[in-house]
Amino acid sequence: MFHQPSHIHFALPEWLESYSGTYKPSSSLEERMKFVIGASRKNVEEGSGGPFAAAVFESGTGELVSLGVNLVFTQTSSILHAEMVAIALAQMKLGAYDLGGSGMAVHELVTSAEPCAMCFGAILWSGVRHLAYSAFSEDAAAIGFDEGPKPENWIEELESRGIHVTSGVEREAACEVLQLYARTGGHIYNSRKG
Ligand SMILES: [Zn+2]
DSSP states (O other): OOOSSSSSSOOOOOOHHHHHHTOOOSSSSHHHHHHHHHHHHHHHHSSSSSSSSEEEEETTTEEEEEEEEOOOOTTTTOOOOHHHHHHHHHHHHTTTTTTTTTTOOOEEEEEEEEHHHHHHHHHHHHSSEEEEEEEHHHHTTTTTTOOOOOOOTHHHHHHTTTOEEETTTTTHHHHHHHHHHHHHTOOOOOOOOO
């Protein structure tokens, strides 16, 4: 008889809730990014996933809506990139598959690294109106991660759909976390390059 799980269930690391409590709503994108990069560092230090974090904020108020971290190998799913986790949590919390639906606050996704091919697609359908990322793909590639075949003009594609993009916010701090991960023997998963 055919059998598969009846629910899709992913557990977040236990430290994540108390870490989220340290966030003070800020109108500064740099401050929001520092908070997200701090979560990526914590994810490495706690061994709860890859060196990436992402969060959804209300753009206007800087309120935190959701915080996600990379859970690929700890929750055994290739789709659990930090951006996917943050978007899914925000949509669950707000009960909306479209974070840009009518009557909703304007939402933004702040992520510690440039989105990969999968997350690029997910961002298109998520309803966020702003994407801010820190480390560039080449920074993640430098320690062995493969960001996949994204269109070269991916930023224009997002902008043309009303999603503003800000690149390289607090890049050095995010790169430090990537380096920490590499130095401490972090697992590089899913690369099909070479
Ligand atoms: Zn991704």
